[in-house]
Structures are given as C-alpha cells and as structure tokens.
Amino acid sequence: MTSEPIVHVRGARRRYGTFEAVRGVDLDVHRGELVALLGTNGAGKTSFVELVEGLAPASGGTVRVLGHDPYRERRRVVGSLGIMLQSAGFSGDLTVAETARTWAGTLSRPRPVADVLGAVGLEHRADVRVASLSGGEKRRLDLALATLGDPELLFLDEPTTGLDPESRRATWALVQGMLDAGTTVLLTTHYLEEAEQLADRIAIMQAGRVVRTGSVADVVAAEPARVEAVVRNDGGRAVTPALADLPALAGLVGAPDVDRTGRLRLRTTRLQDDLLTLLQWADARRLRLDDLDARAASLEQAFLALDDTAGTPGAQRTTDTEAAA
Amino acid sequence: MTTTTTTTTTPARRRATPGTGGGARRVAALARAELRLLVRNRTALFNALALPPMTVGLFAALGVVGDGAPAAAGAVLLNLLTFMALAFVVYYNLTVAFVARREELVLKRYLVGECSRAEILVGTAVPAVVVALAQTLLGIVAVSVFLTPPAFVNPLLMVVAVLGGAAMLTALAAATSGLSRTVESAQLTTLPLLVVAIPFAGLFGAPGASSGVLDTIGTFTPLRPITDLMLLGAGGIDGDGQVVTFAETFGAAALPAAVLAAWTVVGVLAARRWMRWEPRR
Numbered sequence: 001m002t003s004e005p006i007v008h009v010r011g012a013r014r015r016y017g018t019f020e021a022v023r024g025v026d027l028d029v030h031r032g033e034l035v036a037l038l039g040t041n042g043a044g045k046t047s048f049v050e051l052v053e054g055l056a057p058a059s060g061g062t063v064r065v066l067g068h069d070p071y072r073e074r075r076r077v078v079g080s081l082g083i084m085l086q087s088a089g090f091s092g093d094l095t096v097a098e099t100a101r102t103w104a105g106t107l108s109r110p111r112p113v114a115d116v117l118g119a120v121g122l123e124h125r126a127d128v129r130v131a132s133l134s135g136g137e138k139r140r141l142d143l144a145l146a147t148l149g150d151p152e153l154l155f156l157d158e159p160t161t162g163l164d165p166e167s168r169r170a171t172w173a174l175v176q177g178m179l180d181a182g183t184t185v186l187l188t189t190h191y192l193e194e195a196e197q198l199a200d201r202i203a204i205m206q207a208g209r210v211v212r213t214g215s216v217a218d219v220v221a222a223e224p225a226r227v228e229a230v231v232r233n234d235g236g237r238a239v240t241p242a243l244a245d246l247p248a249l250a251g252l253v254g255a256p257d258v259d260r261t262g263r264l265r266l267r268t269t270r271l272q273d274d275l276l277t278l279l280q281w282a283d284a285r286r287l288r289l290d291d292l293d294a295r296a297a298s299l300e301q302a303f304l305a306l307d308d309t310a311g312t313p314g315a316q317r318t319t320d321t322e323a324a325a
Numbered sequence: 326m327t328t329t330t331t332t333t334t335t336p337a338r339r340r341a342t343p344g345t346g347g348g349a350r351r352v353a354a355l356a357r358a359e360l361r362l363l364v365r366n367r368t369a370l371f372n373a374l375a376l377p378p379m380t381v382g383l384f385a386a387l388g389v390v391g392d393g394a395p396a397a398a399g400a401v402l403l404n405l406l407t408f409m410a411l412a413f414v415v416y417y418n419l420t421v422a423f424v425a426r427r428e429e430l431v432l433k434r435y436l437v438g439e440c441s442r443a444e445i446l447v448g449t450a451v452p453a454v455v456v457a458l459a460q461t462l463l464g465i466v467a468v469s470v471f472l473t474p475p476a477f478v479n480p481l482l483m484v485v486a487v488l489g490g491a492a493m494l495t496a497l498a499a500a501t502s503g504l505s506r507t508v509e510s511a512q513l514t515t516l517p518l519l520v521v522a523i524p525f526a527g528l529f530g531a532p533g534a535s536s537g538v539l540d541t542i543g544t545f546t547p548l549r550p551i552t553d554l555m556l557l558g559a560g561g562i563d564g565d566g567q568v569v570t571f572a573e574t575f576g577a578a579a580l581p582a583a584v585l586a587a588w589t590v591v592g593v594l595a596a597r598r599w600m601r602w603e604p605r606r
C-alpha cells in the first residue's frame with residue numbers, strides 16, 4: 001500500500017480578494033478511506049474542498065487528485081469524481097426522475113437512475129416536481145446525483161444537514177456501503193457523531209488551517225480527561241480543600257478548580273494514575289468523593305477545546321510544512 | 326477487500342475520460358431538460374412561439390415593409406421573422422435563462438459534473454436555436470403560400486444567417502447575463518444591443534435606399550449581417566438593393582459573413598470575460 005494517495009495536498013491556499021480563506025493546508029486521503037473535515041462555520045472547509053474538487057485554482061501550494069491537478073487537468077479526473085456541494089440548485093419545474101435522468105445523460109458511466117433514487121429513498125417521489133420537495137428530500141436528491149456516476153472519489157459537503165434522524169442514518173448506511181465497495185470519501189460535517197460513525201480519519205480546520213488530524217481516537221486521546229467530584233467529610237458536610245492539600249497528580253493539566261460548594265474539577269492526561277492517587281488521598285483523609293465523575297475526553301470536547309488553544313504554539317499537531325510559494 | 330482480485334474493482338478503475346464523443350450526448354441531455362423547462366414555462370413559451378409571428382403580422386398589416394418588388398417583400402418579411410426570433414428568443418430569452426440558471430445555482434451544479442462550460446452553454450441554447458430555425462421554416466412556408474415567393478437564390482446563406490446569428494447571439498447572451506444581477510435587470514442589460522443595433526439592422530425594406538455614412542456604419546453593427554445574409558440568400562438582394570445571381574451572392578456575402586464572424590469572436594471573448602457561473606456574494 002505504498003501507492004500515491006488519491007488526494008494529495010500540500011500548502012494549499014485560496015484567497016477571495018484580500019481575504020485568505022485557506023491558509024496552507026496539507027491533507028492526504030488514501031484509497032478506500034473516509035476523511036471527515038470538521039470546523040466551525042467559516043473555518044474554510046467548503047473553500048478547501050472546492051480546491052480539491054477542481055472548481056477553483058489554488059492561489060498557492062499543490063493539489064493533486066488521482067495524480068492530476070484537478071483544476072487544470074479537470075477533464076482527466078472529473079469522470080471519477082462524485083461531488084455533492086454544500087449548496088447547488090435544481091430546476092424546480094423538472095421532476096425528480098427527469099432531473100436524475102438529465103444528470104445521468106451527462107455522465108460517462110451512470111448507474112441505473114431507479115436504483116440510485118431507491119438508495120436515497122426517493123423512488124416514491126420520482127414524478128414529483130423538484131420545487132415541491134422538502135429541504136431534506138432535495139438534499140437526498142443531491143446525494144443521488146453525486147453518487148449516480150459510481151465515483152471513485154466522492155465529495156460530500158455537509159451531506160446530512162437538514163435531514164431528519166432517520167434519513168441521516170440512512171445516508172450513513174449508504175455512505176458506509178460505498179466505502180465497503182471501495183469508494184474514497186472526503187466529507188465535511190458539523191455532526192461529530194457523523195464523523196465518529198464514518199470517518200477513518202478526521203481533520204479539524206480552524207481559520208483556514210488544519211489544526212488537528214488523526215483518527216477520532218487519536219484526536220480524542222490528545223485531549224485531557226476530566227474528573228469531577230464534590231468533596232465531603234465523613235459527617236457529610238461539603239469541604240473545600242485548599243489546593244495545597246491536594247495530592248501531586250502526574251498528568252494534571254492546568255490548576256484544579258474548587259468552588260465554594262466543594263466541587264472539585266480537574267483535567268488530566270493520565271486518568272487512571274491520577275484517579276487512583278485521588279482516591280487514595282481521599283481514603284487516607286476519610287473524605288468522600290460524591291458525584292464522582294471521571295471520563296475520557298469526547299470528540300466534542302476536543303473540538304470545543306480548540307477555541308481556547310487555537311492561537312498557542314503546540315496546538316499545531318500536524319506537520320506544518322508550508323510550501324514556500 | 327484485500328483478498329483475491331476482482332477484476333471489476335481493481336485499484337485504478339479505468340474509465341473513459343469525458344471526450345468529444347460524449348459531448349454530443351451531454352449536450353443532448355441538457356437540451357432535453359431545457360426544452361422541457363421551456364414547454365412548462367408559459368410566458369417563455371409564448372414569447373418564443375407567438376411573439377415573432379405576431380410582430381411580423383403587425384408590420385405587414387401596417388404596410389411598413391416592402392418598398393420594392395413583390396418578391397422582395399417576401400424576403401423582407403421572412404427576414405423580419407427570423408430576425409425577431411434570433412433577437413428575442415435567442416438573445417433576450419437566453420440572457421434571462423442564463424441569469425435564472427445561475428441565480429438558482431443550476432449552472433454551478435452542472436459545472437461540477439462532466440460537462441465543459443461550452444457544452445453547458447450550448448445545451449442551454451439548443452431549444453432557443455431550434456425555435457429560431459422552426460420560425461424560419463414556418464416563415465418560408467408562410468411567404469411561399471401567401472405572398473409572391475422569393476427566389477431562394479442561395480439557401481446556404483440563409484442557413485449561415487440563422488445558425489451564425491444564433492451562435493453570435495448565444496455568446497453575447499452569455500456575456501450579457503454576466504452583467505445582469507437578476508432576471509429583472511436582464512430587461513435593461515439586453516437593451517443596448519437591441520436598441521442600438523436594431524435601427525441599423527436594415528429591417529424595413531431593401532438596403533441601398535438609405536446609403537450614406539450611417540449605412541456604412543450600420544454594415545458593421547452586430548445584427549446587420551443577419552439581415553444582409555437573409556436578403557441575399559432568400560431574395561438575391563445585395564447591399565445596394567440590386568438583385569444578383571447565385572454565383573454573385575457569394576462575393577456579396579463575404580463582408581456580412583466576416584462581420585458576423587467577427588462579432589461572434591467578440592461575443593465569445595466577452596462571454597469569457599463577463600459570464601459568471603454562480604451568484605455574486
């Protein structure tokens with residue numbers, strides 16, 4: 001498996017006038033994997049994905065898709081791509097089936113239209129004008145068109161935004177099926193659960209840069225675990241331990257926080273060791289740790305924590321090789 | 326998946342890159358959809374089918390047309406019909422269609438697929454061009470039945486006038502759409518070409534009657550070659566209003582054909598410069 005990745009990006013940049021939306025992004029996507037791009041609104045996900053889709057030229061860096069420049073050599077790669085934009089339109093006066101058949105007529109290797117409409121649960125809406133579809137149904141028609149050409153590389157820009165929970169799960173199943181069949185997927189989403197379900201790797205973007213990459217487990221593991229408890233004496237009264245009284249904790253991140261009700265909060269990179277130390281400390285002092293809650297970080301925490309750490313050096317956990325363009 | 330080789334899903338699934346062969350198929354797919362949309366849009370359909378004949382009927386009834394021989398009147402009326410179809414169905418309607426497709430993000434969708442930009446433009450334009458051709462054919466039948474039929478000296482030039490005019494106006498419509506923010510503003514942005522060029526287009530009567538500096542300038546305006554080629558082809562009438570032979574029509578057609586080609590090039594360059602594929606943000 002030493003073949004060149006399907007998507008290979010180094011130092012990619014994109015500017016709109018004077019504003020630079022993508023500021024030196026590195027990303028590889030290998031055959032058969034799903035990479036999820038996460039990031040807050042305006043982080044640059046769509047701007048970046050459009051570079052990879054070949055819809056716009058990069059203003060710096062290199063972008064290769066299937067070994068080609070997707071913008072300048074678009075004709076050579078476009079037959080292998082399936083693209084679901086964050087927003088694209090339909091002609092409202094065409095029916096669902098007419099829309100799909102039109103699209104199929106432009107593809108070099110279309111799958112049967114009925115199969116694809118069935119896969120997104122729109123077969124019973126085939127003769128309805130697109131203008132009268134609901135938002136979620138339109139989104140599923142979008143997905144149908146993106147997968148109609150049996151793509152090798154599928155781009156999904158927020159594919160499940162606006163979908164009800166059931167349709168969302170159906171979409172996940174469809175994407176999982178395509179992954180199983182060997183399709184490679186680059187997806188953006190605001191739903192962390194979606195990334196956890198589908199992604200082999202995630203990349204978190206912030207202000208035009210990728211600030212974290214790795215598997216969900218990697219990214220989460222880099223985030224400290226949290227321990228919370230209310231400290232009480234054996235009479236049941238809440239006590240407020242002075243910070244100096246607390247034991248030395250090997251993985252402690254930042255200072256522990258104790259509020260007036262005796263609630264202790266701390267973050268640690270060595271949950272098991274520090275939890276044991278804390279329990280032994282309480283035991284020796286005959287203290288009770290009520291409401292004890294110790295938990296590994298979630299993807300959501302890792303994601304939210306970025307806001308705080310964004311500017312600091314060391315937050316950059318990806319190789320920061322910016323192309324000297 | 327890592328086990329034995331299944332020939333259908335080898336790592337590099339080979340597939341044909343979209344070539345010129347598929348181009349006709351892609352254009353046909355877009356054109357079919359566009360034709361459906363035209364049929365379902367009552368206003369556009371009325372404009373396309375009824376407006377040009379009604380205009381011609383009006384002018385014929387007013388007697389503004391045809392100050393020459395009866396055969397010339399047939400050629401002039403026929404040209405008027407073709408001209409109206411090209412100016413309003415191709416240029417005006419297409420400008421509106423390009424703006425509408427852009428604003429509803431349909432152009433952007435087509436752009437992510439396998440179609441090239443030229444294919445998208447042509448596919449969108451086909452129904453309008455078909456309507457213009459059909460109007461011309463109907464006009465030929467109409468003037469042959471109801472009037473003294475023109476001699477149809479050089480039908481090839483009539484084809485050049487219709488198809489060349491359609492190509493030029495499609496390109497100009499694409500360019501004009503880029504200068505129109507909304508469908509409504511397309512009513513204004515299409516005015517300059519229509520208002521400035523129509524008076525120079527030599528529509529009402531055989532040319533030559535109005536020779537002079539203005540007429541010389543008019544020869545080089547974009548819509549004029551359509552009239553010049555139509556009158557030459559249908560009636561054998563040259564730029565001085567003289568009736569010429571089949572052989573002579575070719576020489577007389579050289580200048581208008583060159584003007585038409587030049588404006589088509591201008592249209593293509595302008596479209597490349599101004600045409601936009603997604604709404605401005």
Ligand SMILES: Nc1ncnc2c1ncn2[C@@H]1O[C@H](COP(=O)(O)OP(=O)(O)OP(=O)(O)O)[C@@H](O)[C@H]1O
Pocket residue numbers: 016019021039040041042043044045046047048086606
């Ligand atoms: N065409 C444009 N012209 C000017 N600025 C733009 C354009 N498109 C995007 N931007 C700006 O670039 C930044 C990144 O936008 P982008 O759409 O890539 O973000 P995103 O991560 O996809 O956000 P979201 O999650 O909301 O979809 C934003 O600040 C946006 O305002």
Ligand SMILES: [Mg+2]
Pocket residue numbers: 045046047086157
């Ligand atoms: Mg986006």
